[in-house]
Amino acid sequence: TAGEVAQDLKEVVYCVGGFVRDLFLKVPNFDMDLVVEGDGQKLATELAERLGGKVRVHDRFRTAVVTLPDGTKIDVATARTEYYEYPAALPKVEKSSLKEDMYRRDFTINTLAICLNPGHFGDLIDYFGGRKDLMNGSIRILYNFSFVEDPTRILRAIRFEQRYRFTIEADTLRFARDAIERRMLGRLSYKRILAELILILNEKDPVPALERIRGTGVWKYLLPEIDVDDVSWKTIKRVPVVMGWWEEQYYSRKIKPWLIYIVVFFAQLSFEQVEAEMQRYPFDRYAKGCIMDSLGIPALAEDISRRSYLSPSDLDKMIASVTNENLIYLLLCIKDEEAWDRVARYLDLKDKIELEVNGYDLLELGLKPGPIFKEILDELYYLKLDEKIHNYE
Numbered sequence: 001t002a003g004e005v006a007q008d009l010k011e012v013v014y015c016v017g018g019f020v021r022d023l024f025l026k027v028p029n030f031d032m033d034l035v036v037e038g039d040g041q042k043l044a045t046e047l048a049e050r051l052g053g054k055v056r057v058h059d060r061f062r063t064a065v066v067t068l069p070d071g072t073k074i075d076v077a078t079a080r081t082e083y084y085e086y087p088a089a090l091p092k093v094e095k096s097s098l099k100e101d102m103y104r105r106d107f108t109i110n111t112l113a114i115c116l117n118p119g120h121f122g123d124l125i126d127y128f129g130g131r132k133d134l135m136n137g138s139i140r141i142l143y144n145f146s147f148v149e150d151p152t153r154i155l156r157a158i159r160f161e162q163r164y165r166f167t168i169e170a171d172t173l174r175f176a177r178d179a180i181e182r183r184m185l186g187r188l189s190y191k192r193i194l195a196e197l198i199l200i201l202n203e204k205d206p207v208p209a210l211e212r213i214r215g216t217g218v219w220k221y222l223l224p225e226i227d228v229d230d231v232s233w234k235t236i237k238r239v240p241v242v243m244g245w246w247e248e249q250y251y252s253r254k255i256k257p258w259l260i261y262i263v264v265f266f267a268q269l270s271f272e273q274v275e276a277e278m279q280r281y282p283f284d285r286y287a288k289g290c291i292m293d294s295l296g297i298p299a300l301a302e303d304i305s306r307r308s309y310l311s312p313s314d315l316d317k318m319i320a321s322v323t324n325e326n327l328i329y330l331l332l333c334i335k336d337e338e339a340w341d342r343v344a345r346y347l348d349l350k351d352k353i354e355l356e357v358n359g360y361d362l363l364e365l366g367l368k369p370g371p372i373f374k375e376i377l378d379e380l381y382y383l384k385l386d387e388k389i390h391n392y393e
């Protein structure tokens, strides 16, 4: 449809970037990026109308996001049409704007474009040898000063390299090492560092990337306050394993994977140091609360492990308000198998049961509203958690 819209508007539209890269790698990718040679915002508006979606435009960047009824998001960008003044009175030349757009990207593997216009649908445009690098598994920058221009690309290179088990091409690696030595990463704001760190930690298994970061001397720019040798790498390596189990078991309990790693990293810090980190990095409110609460988790784990018996309702009183990320951290801290099983069983029950009685039922019984209501409902809930009462037939 995007191609048809473009044709009607006398524009050319391409599908670009990560979507095309992953198409070649046969990796699922649901983020579609379009580049329009023409007016991207107009195309986005028309596209949303035809597909019954919504559009949000960002005038500053000449971009737009189309959200389809099924939740799919399509980013639409406008390729700049730039005119270059050539010296000596040569005519102004309009460069291919798609090529310009691609040239500003990070690595060759992200510069592939597929035309969507009818008549040219499916044509591959590969200005910088991206296809070959994709086939060879090479991460290659487009120009020598790429890492100096944007040092976050060093982190992106490591992320893609480890995600696809690719190799950073030799010259690119040399330029990256050079930029690291020249402390280019030190120029980044905490905001940008955190954004890239989150992307790395949200990878399916970020451990290899973290090891590469450690090995290349990049760590001190990411989390300088964390002593990398003091991190419990054994625990870090268990995070993806426990998370995989959690997602299978409690798929309805959504988690922010990156936050679990942060909590484990911060475990070596004192309360004051964690507070200082909160000032430095722009964590959102949820993350801040989670990180502060995580300081109490090791003691809670010890308490739970020490007790010879805890019923599900006892556990509810201890951990009902703990966030999902901290529950995973709690499980990582619990070494005792029985204690682990008890927590897992409690979570299982908690997800399954539902109280069929509510305040209105108590009113109907002629009870007077007040704190007693909460007490009765809590007690019923606990009885149910402990499987002392069952559903009414």
Ligand code: ATP
Pocket: 016, 017, 018, 019, 031, 033, 104, 105, 106, 107, 110, 111, 150, 152, 153
């Ligand atoms: P992912 O699968 O991780 O989402 P992606 O390639 O789609 O990968 P995005 O971060 O969504 O990554 O970026 C979209 C495109 O924008 C990329 O394909 C890349 O070419 C370009 N891009 C992103 N960040 C940079 C950067 N710092 N410098 C240059 N180009 C970038």
